[in-house]
Amino acid sequence: MTQPYRAGMTNDFSIDDVRSRFPALSRTEGETLAAYLDGPGGTQVPDIVIDAMSDILTTGISNLGGGYGASDLAEATTTAGRKAMAAFFNCEPAEIVFGQNMTSLTFATSRALGQTWNAGDAIVLTKLDHDANYTPWTRAAADAGVEIRVADIEPSTGILEPSAVVELLDDNVRLVAVCLASNSLGTVVDVAAISAAAHEVGALVYVDAVHAGPHLLPDVKTLGCDFLAASAYKFFGPHTGILFGKLELLAELDAYKVRPAPSDPPGKWETGTQSFESIAGVSAAVSYLADLGEPASEIRDRLESAYERIHAHETALGQRFLEGIAEMEGVRLYGPPTMADRVTTFAISVDGHTPSSVASELIDAGLYVWSGHYYAVNVMDRLGVLEKGGLVRIGFVHYNTLEEVDRTLAVLARLV
Numbered sequence: 001m002t003q004p005y006r007a008g009m010t011n012d013f014s015i016d017d018v019r020s021r022f023p024a025l026s027r028t029e030g031e032t033l034a035a036y037l038d039g040p041g042g043t044q045v046p047d048i049v050i051d052a053m054s055d056i057l058t059t060g061i062s063n064l065g066g067g068y069g070a071s072d073l074a075e076a077t078t079t080a081g082r083k084a085m086a087a088f089f090n091c092e093p094a095e096i097v098f099g100q101n102m103t104s105l106t107f108a109t110s111r112a113l114g115q116t117w118n119a120g121d122a123i124v125l126t127k128l129d130h131d132a133n134y135t136p137w138t139r140a141a142a143d144a145g146v147e148i149r150v151a152d153i154e155p156s157t158g159i160l161e162p163s164a165v166v167e168l169l170d171d172n173v174r175l176v177a178v179c180l181a182s183n184s185l186g187t188v189v190d191v192a193a194i195s196a197a198a199h200e201v202g203a204l205v206y207v208d209a210v211h212a213g214p215h216l217l218p219d220v221k222t223l224g225c226d227f228l229a230a231s232a233y234k235f236f237g238p239h240t241g242i243l244f245g246k247l248e249l250l251a252e253l254d255a256y257k258v259r260p261a262p263s264d265p266p267g268k269w270e271t272g273t274q275s276f277e278s279i280a281g282v283s284a285a286v287s288y289l290a291d292l293g294e295p296a297s298e299i300r301d302r303l304e305s306a307y308e309r310i311h312a313h314e315t316a317l318g319q320r321f322l323e324g325i326a327e328m329e330g331v332r333l334y335g336p337p338t339m340a341d342r343v344t345t346f347a348i349s350v351d352g353h354t355p356s357s358v359a360s361e362l363i364d365a366g367l368y369v370w371s372g373h374y375y376a377v378n379v380m381d382r383l384g385v386l387e388k389g390g391l392v393r394i395g396f397v398h399y400n401t402l403e404e405v406d407r408t409l410a411v412l413a414r415l416v
Helices: 015-020 047-059 069-089 102-114 135-144 162-166 191-200 247-252 276-291 299-326 355-364 377-382 402-415
Strands: 096-099 122-126 147-151 173-179 204-208 227-231 241-245 331-334 345-350 370-372 391-395
Touching (some): 047 069, 069 276, 069 299, 102 135, 122 135, 162 191, 241 247, 299 331, 355 370, 355 391
Parallel strands (some): 122 173, 173 204
Antiparallel strands (some): 096 241, 345 391, 370 391
């Protein structure tokens, strides 16, 4: 499978140095150090992000276009944010759109694209996706009267094979919406293969990279997609959404906007005033990640090196967790059974316990996890667990430790 990152591993990764950058990681539950295993729902932020956002608000900032110092700061902050995210996605700054979150950006894009669809057209969605990459498209399809086709997953492994999408493609398909990594099962999808097949029939490809962000460095050129959306709060930044769109598409599509707003991209897609302090935080998050890599003149090169190190560390965490639960009768894993084709997000059930009760036991031990469907409604329904309260989701990112994995395993072992 073609990966959107370089798979080499290095050992130059100091977990102590990493954790020292995150003030929130010193939180305790009673006398127990809290372990944030809820990264799939949102990560904590390093000091550089906190400082960047605070500095903007302390210095004073105004809206765009004022022609004075505080307004010029808003312009500079936005420009810097586009450059940072262009390096992160491997695209051009003019192809970066900021918004409230991925969901809002996807609804805006679906509304615009839906205006180009006609009766007889079709779109392809998947059962693996978060609802934010499903419902916006079904709503737009219903408005336009076009067919909705849904690619299935292999329930025993949680894998979405490219062939499941390809077999639904024909000349009527106008869009394929797919995730890069599942927020529920951790599955990584071969988006490059899907994009190539979709483009052969003239369909556009919209990628949800929200869950991939902390684990995989997106490369829109390698992925071959037309749009890609992410949320900074999943890769150690603030609550802000970011959309990549090919410039020609952003230019030609009719964005829903107020009349005085810019007529050209990316500004025409940015509804209302943006959160400039958040955009400063986005730039800082990208800088933080780049600093984890080897020194290089180009930020993209530093990011690629950083994600090699992140991948190596997370693989060790994931292997420890998988080996541990493999020895426990009564703990069932949903999703890929090995660290191949997955990120370190794990969905489990424990015999004799509800998902919420398992989560409560872990939380009582200072281990922050989630239970439920986490907005991946189609996945949970396909696995037959939606009406049973969903699953327990345990997620590790690069600031988590092997000791935290072992603490988690110890609680699960006690339950079985």
